[in-house]
Structures are given as C-alpha cells and as structure tokens.
Amino acid sequence: MKKIFLLLLLLFSLTACMTENPPQIIGTPRVHGGFIHETMAEDIIYEEIGPQPFTVLYRRENMKFEMYEPPEGVYIGAWLSPETTIRMFEHEADKRHAVYVNEINLGEEIDISWLLQCIASRATPLFIVHPPDNPGIDDIPTADLVVYMAQRLGSFNLPMFIAFFPEEHGMMPAEYTLFFRQARNIFLTHAPMAAFVWVAPSHTATSQNPFYPGDNAVDWVALPLLAEWDAENCFTDILGNFNTFYNSFHEHKPIMVLPLGVSHFTRGDYTYRLNQAAMEISRVYDALQNYPRVGLIAYADAFTLSRAYRDDFSVSIEPQLISAYSNAIYGENFLQLIEKTTNETTRWARSAYHGYIWEDRIYISTNTLENEILIMPHRQIIEINENSFVDSRRISGKIITVCPVRRVIYVDNTP
Secondary structure, eight states, X not given: OOOEEHHHHHHTGGXXXXXXXXXXXXXXXXETTEEOOOBOGGGEEOOSSOOEEEEEEXXXXXXXXXXXXXXSSEEEEEEOOTTSOHHHHHHHHTSOOSEEEEEEETTSOOXXXXXXXXXXTTOEEEEEEEOOOOGGGTTSOHHHHHHXXXXXXXXXXXXXXXXXXXXXXXXXXXXXXXXXXXXXXXXXXXXXXXXXXXXXXXXXXXXXXXXXXXXXXXXXXXXXXXXOBOTTSOBOOHHHHHHXXXXXXXXXXXXXXXXXXXXXXXXXXXXXXXXXHHHHHHHHHHHHTTSTTEEEEEEEOSSOSSSOXXXXXXXXXXXXXXHHHHHHTOSTTEESSOOOOOOOOOEEEEOSSOEEEETXXXXXXXXXXXXXXXXXXXXXXXXXXXXXXXXXXXXXXXXXXXXXXXXXXXXXXXX
16 A cells, blocks of 8 residues: 655645545535545554644534535625625635625615625625614614514515624623514514524623523524734634634534634734735635534625724735635635525534544544544553543444545544
8 A cells, every 4th residue: 555645745735635435524625726635544654743633523413404504515605895796706706605794773774785786696695683773763662673674584585694683782691582582583474584693792602601592592603703913913813712612502503603804904003914814814714614513604804894993804905815715715615505404414523522643543532432423432542642542443333534634534434
C-alpha cells in the first residue's frame, strides 16, 4: 500500500481524501479546480510531532429534522446594505444565495421591492423583527401588530424565516418568552410557512438561558459571530465562543450564524487589514463546515446592523474580500436553495471530544464511544494528554476514515 507523507498531502490536497465508497459527509467539499477526496487513515504517515487533534463526526440515529433544515450542507445567506441589490451582490459573489436578511420594526409596512428581489432570485427572506418604533401606533396592542404582519407575509405563500426581537428588547425573560410563543402561534395560523428563529442575546447563551422560549416554540437557533480587532490587533476568537453555543443546542435545533462578519477596517486605529480579513473569512467558513448542524451562514455585508459598529465587515466594496468570500462559499456543500423538510432521521453529529492521529493511527476518545456512539470501548486503552483513547483498529462494526485536509475523523456505520 502506497504511503503518502503529510507534507505531500498538504501540497496535493485536491486528491487527498476519497475512498471507493466514501461516507456521506456533510456535502462534498470542493475547491476551485477539483474535488477534495477522502482517505483511509492507514494510507497516511504523519511526521513525528506528537498526537494531532482532529474533529470527530459520527453517525447519529433518530434525530428529527426541523423546518427547512437541510439534511446535508449549509445554506449561504447575506445581510446587505440598502444600497446593494441582490442581483449586484450575487454577480460579485459569483453564486446564488439561498437566504437574504432584512430588518423591519413591528407595525411597519413590508418592503415589497426587497421581497420581490428575493422572489426573482429564488431566495428565501429572513426578517429580523424589532419592537415598534412609531409613536403613532402606541395605542395598538402588540398582538394586533403581529397578526397584521403574519397576515401580510402569509399572503405571499412563501417559505421564510422570522426572528423576533433578537437584541436587547427591554423585556423580562417571562414577558419575552410569552410574547415569542404567542407570535409563533399567530404565524402558525396566518403564515404557516414561516420558520421561527431565536437569536441568542450573547455569546454565552445556552438552552438554559432564561430568554430561550423553549424547543416547542423555536424552529432554529442563531448566534451572531463578528470577528473584530482586539487591543493587540488580533481577531476575537469567534469560533471558541461558538463551541459552547453549538454544544448546548445541536442535539435539539439546527443552528444559524446570523450574521457572520469579519472586520477589515476598524475605527479604533483607522487601519485597513484586507489580507488578514481575507484569510479569516476562508478559515471561518472552512471551520464551520465541521459543525454538521450549522444549517445557515448569513454574511454581514451591511455597514450597520441596527447599531453603529466601529468595524466594517462588508466584502462587496473590496475586490480582494469579495474574491475571498466567493472562494470560501464555492463548494457544493454551500447550498443555494432552501429545501423542503426531510423525513430522514440519520445525520452526522459532532463529538464533544477530539480524536487524535498519532504514529499513523486513529484514536477515538472513550467518552465519544461510551457517551455518544453508545458502544463499549475496547479494554486496551491508551492515554493521550491525560485522557483515554482507543485505537480505531480495535473498534468493530464501524467504518472509520479521515480527511487530513479538513482535519476530520468520520465514524460511520457499516452497510
């Protein structure tokens, strides 16, 4: 069997990862010019630099798919400034997008022109709904305003996403969750094709957050990820923050990144950092593909997102950034059209525990085997970084493969 060294794999990543019968990984990762393929672990020799951590994805049975949740892959979306039309943006990005985001205050008229742009582009609208901001409607009950909005949107008979009052809304938790559930019931009556999204109010939000309306009132959950520059001129660690949120919700709900933004300019020091931003866009989109229940990423091309940021996250006005963005979303794993709800019950799940590649072997955590895959680990245990692991050769009934390019170990069921 031919041995391939890691350095050669990195240089020739376009042919790095495919077996004769590859597992159904989340989409089919692609780069310009060709496909990234899948490789069995025993085909790889790694340099003697110690155990290397890899993400572990495993097959999970009996998991319900929520409204419009894709069985595989990630919807791409964008949140545009009013000056940027959908047609202009898709021409620059060189790819149709599945979802576009717009903001509206409760009680305002719907932007029909924008909605028609979505329809013409076969894109699904996502409405961020803010509290009423018109003194002239103070005497109208909030529930009546919700009914009016639901009736108007329902008349279009379109799939859509609705996120109510996602930021600081001046309500106590009990008041907000009651309002959210009431709004959901109103939309079920007048606009049943609308999926409801709960946007977490902070990076530390979990399913135990008092503002979470509950699984029965929420179709998707969302978290904003904005990579800004810190005092040491480094990006904030948005993926580190995201892990806690993902681990809290992924067993219950599909997850949106709403929005994703990478700063290329900050008014803190009035410095442009286009090269760093381009690399960070690529890194983040790459990394988010390894979270199987991330179903939508909406990029923040808008200059302001309801409040004044000191950072500029836009990509459409900088050729270098729109090129980086276009490359980042190029693969077939990034979906351009919303799919109907599937009846499938098997999906990839992300283990909360790393696996390792070490000395040409795959090692799976005993915690992954016992607590997630629900099989008893082999009695021969190896300690790596003070944790217990099992050599994959001693795990029966599973097909275990590795993609060194994406640094992912796949634990699949045997046919």
